[in-house]
Amino acid sequence: MASPPVSSRGRRLRAGGHGSVHVSYLTTRMRRTSILQAIGPLLIIAAGVAAFVWLKSLRAPPETKPAVSKPPPVRTLVLAAPRRQFNIRIDGQVVPRREVTLSAEIAGRVVSRPDNVRGGRYVAQGTQLLQLDPGDYELQLRTIDLQVTGIDLDLQRLTTETAGIAGLVDIGRKNLELATNELERIESLLEKKTATPAERDRVKRSQLSARNALKTLENQQALLPIRRRQLLSQRQGLLAQQEQAQRDLRRTRITAPFDGILTRARVEVGDFVRPGDILVTIEEADVVEVACRLRSDDLHWLRDSLTSRDSPRDAGTLFEVPVTPATVTYRDARQAHEWAGRLTRFDGQGIDPNTRTIPCRVAVNRTHVPGANDAATTLMRGTYVTVTLPVSPKTTLIEIPNAAVRPNRQIWSVSDDRLVIHEVEVARVLPESILIRSDRVSLRPGDHVVVSPLKIAYDGMPVRPRPAKHPDNATTQQDRSP
Known part of the structure; x- marks a missing residue:
C-alpha cells in the first residue's frame, strides 16, 4: 500500500528538527573534553x-644489632706419609746396540750367495753370506807352498855340504902338515949337500898349494852359516806370504760375525768388488737399546735414588749415568708388552743444545714372551716405546695434591681453625700431585691442606675446615716427563 504524499512544508519541518539534535550533541562532547583536561593532571x-x-x-626498618659473620668453610685433605718412590717416564725409540758393516777386504767376483741372504732375514753366527772367487788366491797359496818346499830342500843340501866341507878341511890340514914335514926334511938334506935347491923349491910350492887349498875350504866353511841364515830368512818371508795368502783365501768367504738381522745386502752374484766396498750390514739380534732423553732434574733424582748402583768411591761414576733398572713398555692395538732393561750409559754427546736434554741408552733383551698363551713379541728397530725408571729418593719428599697448589707456589693449611700460608719450592711434578722437600717446608705428614678455593685468603684467617674426599689417583699415578 502506498505511503501518503508529504508536502513541502512537512519536509522543511523535518529538516529543522535534525539540525537541533546535532548541535546539542557537539555541545555535550566539548564539555566532557574540558572536564577531562582539567581533572587529568590531578589524577x-x-x-x-x-x-x-x-x-x-x-x-624495612634498619637493624639495631650488628650482623654476625661466620668463618668461610674450606675443604681439607690430610697429608699422607712421605713418598718413598716415584717413576720417571720418558719416551724412546728402539735402535740397534751393535750394527756392523761388512766390507770387502780383497778384490774378487761374487760367485755364490745363499737365497736367504736378504735384507730383514735372521742369520746365525758363522752363516755364510757371500763367496768370492777363491781361484787366484788358491793359486798364489800353492806357489808359495812350492817355494817353501824349495827352501827346505836348499837347507837340506846345505846341511850335507856343511858335513862334506868339514871333512875336506880335515884333509887339507893333514895335507898341509905333510907338505910342511917334507919341506923340513928337504931343508935338512940341503944342509948336508944331499938335496938340491930345486927340490926345496918344489916342496915349497907343494906346501903353498896345500895351505891355499886349506884356506879356501875354511872360507867356504865360514860362509855356510851365512848361507843358512839367508835361506832361513827367505823361508820366514815365504811363510809370512803363505799366511797372508791363507788369510786372503779365508776372506773370500763372508760369514756372519754374530747372531743378527741383515739390514742391507748390496751385492749380487757376478758383481766385482774391491777392498772397501760395502757388502752387507747386520745388526745384533739378542739385545737392542732404547735411545731416550733425560732432563737435568731426572738425572739428579737418579743419582739420589736408592735403586741406582752408583759407587761414590769411584770417581768415574761422576761422568757416567747411574745404572738403573728400567721397564720398557710397548702398546699395540691389543695390549701392552713389557721388557726388563737397564739404563746403562750416556749417548756420548753431552747436553743437546736444542732441547737441553741428555741423550741416554737403555739396554733391553730383544725377545720377550709375555705369557704361555701369547705369541712372542719382538722389539723392532724404530719402535716407539715408553721407558719407566723407578726412583727411591734418599731425600724425604712430601706429596701435595694438585688441588692444594695455589698460585705463587703457595700451599694453604689449617691449624687450630686458622689458615696458614706456606711458600714452597717444587721438587718434582707428578700428574696428580707435586713433591716438595720436607727439610725446606714446615708441612708434615698429618697436616690438613686446603683443596677448596677462597675469595680472600690471608695468614691467620679463621676458617671452618671440612674433610674432602681424597682423589683416588692422587697417590697411584706415576710421574711422566713431558
Whole structure:
C-alpha cells in the first residue's frame, strides 16, 4: 500500500528538527573534553603520591644489632706419609746396540750367495753370506807352498855340504902338515949337500898349494852359516806370504760375525768388488737399546735414588749415568708388552743444545714372551716405546695434591681453625700431585691442606675446615716427563 504524499512544508519541518539534535550533541562532547583536561593532571599527581606512600611502606626498618659473620668453610685433605718412590717416564725409540758393516777386504767376483741372504732375514753366527772367487788366491797359496818346499830342500843340501866341507878341511890340514914335514926334511938334506935347491923349491910350492887349498875350504866353511841364515830368512818371508795368502783365501768367504738381522745386502752374484766396498750390514739380534732423553732434574733424582748402583768411591761414576733398572713398555692395538732393561750409559754427546736434554741408552733383551698363551713379541728397530725408571729418593719428599697448589707456589693449611700460608719450592711434578722437600717446608705428614678455593685468603684467617674426599689417583699415578 502506498505511503501518503508529504508536502513541502512537512519536509522543511523535518529538516529543522535534525539540525537541533546535532548541535546539542557537539555541545555535550566539548564539555566532557574540558572536564577531562582539567581533572587529568590531578589524577596523575594523586597516583604518584599513592605509589610513593606504598613504596615507603615496603622499606624495612634498619637493624639495631650488628650482623654476625661466620668463618668461610674450606675443604681439607690430610697429608699422607712421605713418598718413598716415584717413576720417571720418558719416551724412546728402539735402535740397534751393535750394527756392523761388512766390507770387502780383497778384490774378487761374487760367485755364490745363499737365497736367504736378504735384507730383514735372521742369520746365525758363522752363516755364510757371500763367496768370492777363491781361484787366484788358491793359486798364489800353492806357489808359495812350492817355494817353501824349495827352501827346505836348499837347507837340506846345505846341511850335507856343511858335513862334506868339514871333512875336506880335515884333509887339507893333514895335507898341509905333510907338505910342511917334507919341506923340513928337504931343508935338512940341503944342509948336508944331499938335496938340491930345486927340490926345496918344489916342496915349497907343494906346501903353498896345500895351505891355499886349506884356506879356501875354511872360507867356504865360514860362509855356510851365512848361507843358512839367508835361506832361513827367505823361508820366514815365504811363510809370512803363505799366511797372508791363507788369510786372503779365508776372506773370500763372508760369514756372519754374530747372531743378527741383515739390514742391507748390496751385492749380487757376478758383481766385482774391491777392498772397501760395502757388502752387507747386520745388526745384533739378542739385545737392542732404547735411545731416550733425560732432563737435568731426572738425572739428579737418579743419582739420589736408592735403586741406582752408583759407587761414590769411584770417581768415574761422576761422568757416567747411574745404572738403573728400567721397564720398557710397548702398546699395540691389543695390549701392552713389557721388557726388563737397564739404563746403562750416556749417548756420548753431552747436553743437546736444542732441547737441553741428555741423550741416554737403555739396554733391553730383544725377545720377550709375555705369557704361555701369547705369541712372542719382538722389539723392532724404530719402535716407539715408553721407558719407566723407578726412583727411591734418599731425600724425604712430601706429596701435595694438585688441588692444594695455589698460585705463587703457595700451599694453604689449617691449624687450630686458622689458615696458614706456606711458600714452597717444587721438587718434582707428578700428574696428580707435586713433591716438595720436607727439610725446606714446615708441612708434615698429618697436616690438613686446603683443596677448596677462597675469595680472600690471608695468614691467620679463621676458617671452618671440612674433610674432602681424597682423589683416588692422587697417590697411584706415576710421574711422566713431558
